[in-house]
Each structure stands twice: as structure tokens, then as C-alpha cells.
């Protein structure tokens with residue numbers, strides 16, 4: 001208690017690594033001052049703020065502190081007691097299912113283990129693409145689910161998505177075009193220990209969506225000292241060129257776009273809103289949300305958080321990422337999963353297609369590194385971005401752009417056109 005009270009006096013998140021989550025509470029009622037006080041606090045995690053209240057996670061002493069301040073709350077662990085976990089697959093069944101699918105569709109599916117969880121479980125990513133064993137120059141897309149272990153809906157939905165895509169290859173035109181012209185990566189379970197333990201944090205009590213390097217805090221982009229699950233994602237990014245991603249959560253129904261850590265608008269704010277709307281518009285419950293206009297929200301406008309994955313992926317890797325909250329109940333009855341799949345399936349497919357709303361360049365030297373300045377049709381600079389592996393790709397609003405490319409091979413200017421609703425056979429890359 002004493003330690004927490006002292007920590008609460010800090011208003012700036014000075015610590016890169018948060019305290020262990022030991023208490024999980026729901027604070028009742030509308031309390032903006034308290035949200036502001038707790039928001040971004042290094043030892044506290046706020047989540048799922050709505051008109052009824054918000055969740056707060058933190059070290060021992062949190063409940064006592066709230067009691068002393070007469071703040072009404074209840075314990076989320078009590079809510080969990082009424083949940084029926086038994087119908088859900090366990091980790092080993094999820095793993096077996098992924099292995100089976102990879103074996104059944106070896107031409108278009110490849111399962112990779114990108115690391116081990118704290119308790120030694122495999123962290124698995126399914127790559128779906130034609131020529132799956134080859135690293136082709138195609139837009140790279142990724143879905144990650146359940147970094148919060150108790151937010152389970154997305155794990156089931158991504159498993160089902162993988163199965164549907166693999167089984168409909170060559171039969172469904174949209175799915176076939178996606179698989180032929182993109183490299184799709186799907187990770188149903190980023191925090192398998194948390195899911196086995198039915199808890200938000202990983203087995204070491206850490207919130208993985210507060211564990212990434214944070215630009216606002218000037219953290220270096222280093223995985224040193226981070227959780228093994230975080231490190232696995234960070235390492236995967238180094239070797240890939242992800243351009244568009246989403247990560248699935250539960251506890252609300254909304255598509256949330258960056259930034260999470262600051263109120264400034266993202267340089268591609270309009271584009272991010274449009275991308276988020278594309279997801280929300282095809283999901284009846286999200287689109288008609290009463291909490292969020294149009295089913296979307298800016299991250300910081302909802303509540304500020306530090307060390308999240310979506311800000312990190314864009315800042316360091318030019319990978320636009322949004323956070324999708326799939327269900328009000330984090331762990332709904334298993335019988336509700338088919339309904340959630342039905343209401344998200346078209347959105348999930350549509351969002352993958354948006355990886356093609358962009359343009360790229362590819363160099364003959366597959367090891368070339370360099371930078372690209374992107375200019376719009378009016379000649380305004382939209383930023384300069386580094387690239388590696390001889391390729392660069394950027395999601396943009398439809399329109400014409402100029403890419404000023406600088407590499408070890410010299411400089412070159414390339415005019416590109418970005419079109420909506422087009423999966424180009426060459427991925428819309430210009431060879432230089």
C-alpha cells in the first residue's frame with residue numbers, strides 16, 4: 001500500500017516495466033478525474049472505459065487504496081468465477097489444430113514457432129500465401145489475437161478464419177486473390193499462458209500490451225528485459241515488412257486506431273479512420289455502437305496507454321496497426337463463437353484486402369537498404385521511411401504519389417498510383 005501510494009504521486013510514466021498485475025478491479029461509474037489520474041500510470045493499467053466505468057489492473061494495495069478513498073469497485077476475479085471455461089479448446093488442442101491445418105494445406109500454409117512463452121508454450125504464427133515457402137515481394141499483413149489471455153474470442157475467430165481461407169483457396173475468388181498476392185500471417189494466441197490461466201497478463205503477471213518500447217518515453221527499440229512473448233513479436237518484425245496489421249481483444253466492441261500514448265493526431269489520421277471504418281462497417285454490432293460513433297475511436301481519446309503494440313509497430317516498422325475489440329464479454333459462452341465469427345468474418349477478410357491499398361518499390365538487390373520519401377500529388381512530403389530487404393511498401397489513401405527512393409544503388413523518383421478495391425497481381429510494386 002505504501003509503495004503504491006508513493007508511486008501514484010508520479011504523473012509521468014518513468015518506468016519502462018510495469019509492476020506485476022496482482023489485483024484486477026472494475027471501478028464503477030463515470031469518473032474522468034480518476035481516469036486521468038490513473039491513465040498512463042506506470043504501475044496501473046486502465047482498460048475498457050465505458051459509460052459504466054473502467055477496469056484497472058495493478059499491484060497489491062490497489063483495492064485497499066480505492067476503499068480508503070471511497071471509490072466504488074468490484075473484483076474482476078469474482079466475475080470470472082461465473083464463466084464456463086470448459087467448452088473451449090485448451091492450448092494443446094489449439095496447437096494440434098494449427099499443425100493439422102498446416103499439414104493439410106502445405107502449398108499455402110506454413111506454421112512457424114517464433115518463440116516460447118514464459119511457461120514454455122509454442123508461440124505460433126501461420127503464414128498463408130501461394131509459394132508459401134518463398135519470401136515473395138507481396139504486401140505483408142498480420143493478425144494477432146489474445147495478447148490478453150482472457151480475451152479469448154479472437155483466438156477462436158482467427159482459427160476459424162485460417163481454416164476457412166485454406167479450405168476455400170481456389171474456390172472463393174476474394175480468398176484466392178488474397179492468398180496469391182499477399183503474405184498473410186495469423187497468430188491466434190500471443191499469450192497462451194494467460195489463456196490457460198484465464199488471465200489478462202502472461203504467466204509473469206505482465207500486461208503484454210504495456211510491454212512494448214514506448215516512443216513517448218524515449219525507450220530504445222530493444223527487446224532486452226522484455227517478456228518472451230513481446231520479444232518474439234519484436235524479433236519477427238525485424239525479418240519482415242509488415243504493412244498493415246490488427247490485433248484482437250475483447251471487453252468492448254470497437255476498432256481503435258493510433259496513437260494510444262499521445263493526444264496528437266497520427267500523420268495518417270484520416271487514413272486510419274477510413275481503415276477502421278472499413279472493419280466496423282461490415283460488423284453490424286460495431287457499426288451501430290452506442291458507446292463509439294461509427295464503432296471506431298482514437299486510442300488516446302478513449303484512454304491513454306504506454307507500451308502498446310499498435311503505436312510501436314508503426315513508429316519503428318511503418319506497419320499501420322489497429323486494435324479490434326470483438327466482444328463485450330471477454331470470455332463469452334463457447335456457443336456464441338459461431339455468431340461472433342458470422343459478424344466479423346466479412347470485416348476480417350475486407351481488412352486483409354486493404355493491405356493492397358498501397359504502393360511499393362522493389363529493388364533487384366534483395367539485400368538493399370535505403371529510404372523513401374513519400375510525396376502526395378500536391379508535392380507535400382508525407383514523411384521519409386527506411387526500408388530493408390530490397391523492398392518498400394506503404395498503405396496510403398487512394399491517389400497519386402511520388403516515391404523518392406534513396407539506396408546504395410543511387411536515387412530514383414517513381415510515380416505511383418494507389419487505388420481502392422484492387423488486388424493487383426504484382427502487388428502494385430514498381431521494380432527499380
Ligand SMILES: [Zn+2]
Pocket residue numbers: 148151249250
Ligand atoms: Zn485487451
